[in-house]
Amino acid sequence: MTSLPLDDALFDAMETSILPTEEAESLPPLCYTDAAFYEFEKQAIFAKEWLCVGRESWAAGPGDYFTSFIADEPLIVARGRDGVLRAMSSVCQHRAMLVAEGSGKARAFVCPYHHWTYALDGSLAAAPAMERSCKFHREDFNLPVFALEIWEGFVFVNFDKDAAPLAPRLAKVSEVLRGYDLSNATGDKPAGEQRYPWNWKVMFENNNDGYHASKLHQGPLHDFIPSELAEFPDDLPGDTAGYYRTNRTLHPDAAFNATQRAVLPVFPGLSADERHRMVFANVPPTLSLVMTVDSVIYLILRADGPESHRVDQGVLTAPRAKADPAYEQKMAMGFLAASEIIDQDLHVDEMVQIGLRSRFAPRGRYSWQEGAQRLFNTWLVPRYRKAWSERNKAEGCAGESL
Structure with missing residues (x-):
């Protein structure tokens, strides 16, 4: 694919992606397809972030x-x-x-x-x-x-040894996740990685997106978590290293399986209110969490090209879950449901990447149910802008020294 030039106009145009959700539009399509942009992103994001x-x-x-x-x-x-x-x-x-x-x-x-x-x-x-x-x-x-x-x-x-510590900048996210006690949650190491032919941001955005849930995933495996019950925080600090969204459920202890209810032990630290919602937490550019009351699906996204990335996908449960004699069978039941939903998402991700290559690819407008996309943009765009400014400054200084 022919690489497009990166210029000030491109990075100036990104400012509309961090406007309030009702005014914002998506990132320029070349951010998902262009080889030169990926090389820039490796320095702007992957060389500096956790x-x-x-x-x-x-x-x-x-x-x-x-x-x-x-x-x-x-x-x-x-x-x-x-x-x-x-x-x-x-x-x-x-x-x-x-x-x-x-x-x-x-x-x-x-x-x-x-x-x-x-x-x-x-x-x-x-x-x-x-x-x-x-x-x-x-x-x-x-x-x-x-x-x-x-x-x-x-x-x-x-890779940056002078980077600011991560945990203090995730305090708000940790607060929302406290009831899951993830440090002590258990789960087997994923048996192998998956490699997908689309940009890492396409998958990250899909994991963040509550807008599509009641449309793409309509049916008995997902209807208990409707898109109209999505909620987005408005108190994340400006230096946050991550973000989250929550989604109320139609009944407590909801889970992705044919029964629509938790079949594994509920994480014991969850309050009654927390058992009536799901949490979707993200630490870009690599970690995305889908959290139900009895299991946590994690995806570790590892970019390896402008239109490809690798994923390590695993599941965490409460420490006592494996003591259940029917643990394997209950996990298989959840995996069957999750696989159907994930397959729908993967097909969409692949088709979105194809669409992003088109000369008719838009900078789309957001629904209020896509508030997490703006949160992602507010993490990305300042980092892009800063790195571009630093690069221009460095090139200017180099030119002056000639």
Whole structure:
């Protein structure tokens, strides 16, 4: 696909996407399709923001590790013998071979190409046959280590070591999620990733969108959570790192299955009022949560191109859920219902991406039921504008020095 030029007019035009919902319009279509914009976005967003890569439980003990890949960066998250969880590049500092794949338990990471060996903290422990290389010092070739933070049991990584801490900027979101006690919620590591041929924002927006629920998902698996009962917060701080929406349900303890009611243990910290709604929480650009009273579906979105991304999708439940002898059967019942709904969403996402490539693709207007889209835009647009301004300033300074 031919890349389009990025200019001041494009970023100025984004201001209409953060107007009040009744006045706002969607982002310019090229933000979802253009290769140059994706390259810009990698620096504006993915190089500076906290990126979810998994759950802390995936590397619970010393030597446990898992790998990830986001915005062209292969990563390892490993628990050292000192008990500290670290995130580092998976790229061998010799010839760029990846030193780890998948997940498991290791005493060290040995590059299969030339057997350079890295300790669990990323330090280079061995480099065979390098004794004749001039001025070679092992300490100069450690794996790059990145900032890491745990929020609600999820592992976040930031390539910018000077980034502001994540948790304080998610205080409002954490307050809404308190009853779920996500740090102690349990769930198996997803068996594998999915890769989808559409922009990461298309999927993120669909996960945020309550407007389509009573239309696209009309039927017995979804009718208990009507779009007209969607609610959007108006008190999120300006520096928030995430946002949420809630949706009242027609009866308490509603859940996505054929019975329309929770079949697994309800999260014990939920109040009576909280048991009469669902929560949709988002920490862009990577984590989206769909929260019912007895389970939490999480999606970890990992952009890998202008029109593609990968997703790790899992389910969390209250810690005592697995004690139920019928746990597997009840989970299967929920999975059957969720799969039908998810398949509808995936088809829409694919068709939206096709539409966004069209020369007739609009900058659409929002319904009040799409308030979460504006919340997403108010997170994105200032970051885009800031990065564009910084780039222009840097290019101007470079021109002045010539």
